[in-house]
Amino acid sequence: MLNIDLHCHSNVSDGVLSPAEVVARAAANGVDALALTDHDDVAGLVAAQAAADAIGLTLIKGVEISVSWGGQTVHIVGLRVDPAHPDLADGLYDIRLGRIERARRMGDDLAQSGIFGAYEGAYDYAVNKQMVGRTHFARWLVAQGHAPDIRTAFRRFLTRGNPGYVEHEWTTLENAVGWIRASGGMAVVAHPGRYAFNARELHLFLDAFRALGGEGIEVITGSHHPSEYGKFADLARAFGLKASRGADFHAPGEGIDIGRLPALPHYCQPVWQDWPELATHLLPH
Ligand code: AMP
Ligand code: MN
Ligand code: MN
Ligand code: MN
Numbered sequence: 089m090l091n092i093d094l095h096c097h098s099n100v101s102d103g104v105l106s107p108a109e110v111v112a113r114a115a116a117n118g119v120d121a122l123a124l125t126d127h128d129d130v131a132g133l134v135a136a137q138a139a140a141d142a143i144g145l146t147l148i149k150g151v152e153i154s155v156s157w158g159g160q161t162v163h164i165v166g167l168r169v170d171p172a173h174p175d176l177a178d179g180l181y182d183i184r185l186g187r188i189e190r191a192r193r194m195g196d197d198l199a200q201s202g203i204f205g206a207y208e209g210a211y212d213y214a215v216n217k218q219m220v221g222r223t224h225f226a227r228w229l230v231a232q233g234h235a236p237d238i239r240t241a242f243r244r245f246l247t248r249g250n251p252g253y254v255e256h257e258w259t260t261l262e263n264a265v266g267w268i269r270a271s272g273g274m275a276v277v278a279h280p281g282r283y284a285f286n287a288r289e290l291h292l293f294l295d296a297f298r299a300l301g302g303e304g305i306e307v308i309t310g311s312h313h314p315s316e317y318g319k320f321a322d323l324a325r326a327f328g329l330k331a332s333r334g335a336d337f338h339a340p341g342e343g344i345d346i347g348r349l350p351a352l353p354h355y356c357q358p359v360w361q362d363w364p365e366l367a368t369h370l371l372p373h
Contacts, residue, residue, distance in 0.1 A: 095334025173271030276304035
C-alpha cells in the first residue's frame with residue numbers, strides 16, 4: 089500500500105522541524121507522497137521540494153488556510169497549489185498581517201491576567217516572524233511554568249473563555265476556496281471532527297463548501313479518534329467529497345507521527361485518485 093500523508097507542519101508555521109527535516113522524517117517513516125501544509129504560508133515549499141527531490145519522495149505543495157465561518161474558525165487545506173499565484177500569495181499575506189495584530193491583542197489579554205511579556209515570548213518562539221500563532225504562545229507559557237504541557241496551556245489559556253483567547257476575523261470560506269482553486273489546487277476540509285458544529289451546522293457548512301467548488305474532506309487525521317473515522321467516511325460519501333488522510337504532524341512526541349495512520353476505508357474515493365504525479369505509484373502491479 090502507498091503511504092500518503094497530506095497534512096503536516098514545519099517551523100514556517102507552528103511545527104518545530106524545518107521543511108527539509110519534515111521531508112527527511114517522512115521518508116524515514118516510509119511515506120511515498122507528502123503534502124507540507126503550513127498555516128497561512130507557503131514559504132517552506134521551496135526547501136521542502138529540494139529535500140524531496142534529493143531523497144526521491146513526491147512532494148505535494150500544500151497550505152492550511154484559517155477561515156471564519158458561522159462564528160467558528162475552520163481550516164481549509166489546499167493541495168497541489170501554485171504558491172506563486174498572486175491571488176493565493178496576496179491573500180495569505182493579508183492573513184499573516186492579521187495574525188500579528190491578533191498576537192498583540194493576545195499578549196494584552198494575558199497581561200490583564202497578570203502574565204506579562206507573552207507577545208514578545210511567543211514572537212521569539214516563531215521562526216517565521218509573520219506566522220505567530222497560539223502554539224507559540226503555548227510553548228512560551230509551558231517554558232515559563234504557567235502550564236505543564238501544551239495541551240494544558242490550551243485548556244487553561246488560548247481557548248474561548250480563557251485568558252489569551254481573543255476573537256479574530258480570519259478570511260472567508262469563499263476567499264480560501266477561491267484562492268486555492270485559482271492557483272490550480274484542490275480544497276479539502278481539515279479535521280472536521282474538531283469544530284463545535286452541531287449536525288445541522290456541519291451539513292450547512294459542507295453544502296457551502298461544495299457550492300464554492302470544494303472537493304475533499306479529511307477522514308483519517310490525527311485530530312480524529314479512530315471511532316470517528318467511519319462517521320466522516322460516510323459523510324464524505326453522502327456529500328460527494330473525496331477523502332483525505334494526514335497526520336497533522338507538528339513535533340516529534342506530540343500527537344501522531346508523519347505517515348503513521350491507518351489507511352482510508354476501502355469505500356472512500358481518495359483525493360489523490362487522479363493525480364498524475366502519483367500515476368506511476370498507483371498502476372496496478
Ligand atoms: P492558531 O491558528 O494560531 O489559532 O493556532 C491553531 C493551532 O493551535 C492548531 O493548528 C494546533 O496546532 C494548535 N492547537 C489548537 N488547539 C489545540 C489544543 N487543544 N491542544 C494543542 N494544540 C492545539
Ligand atoms: Mn497548528
Ligand atoms: Mn488545523
Ligand atoms: Mn494542521
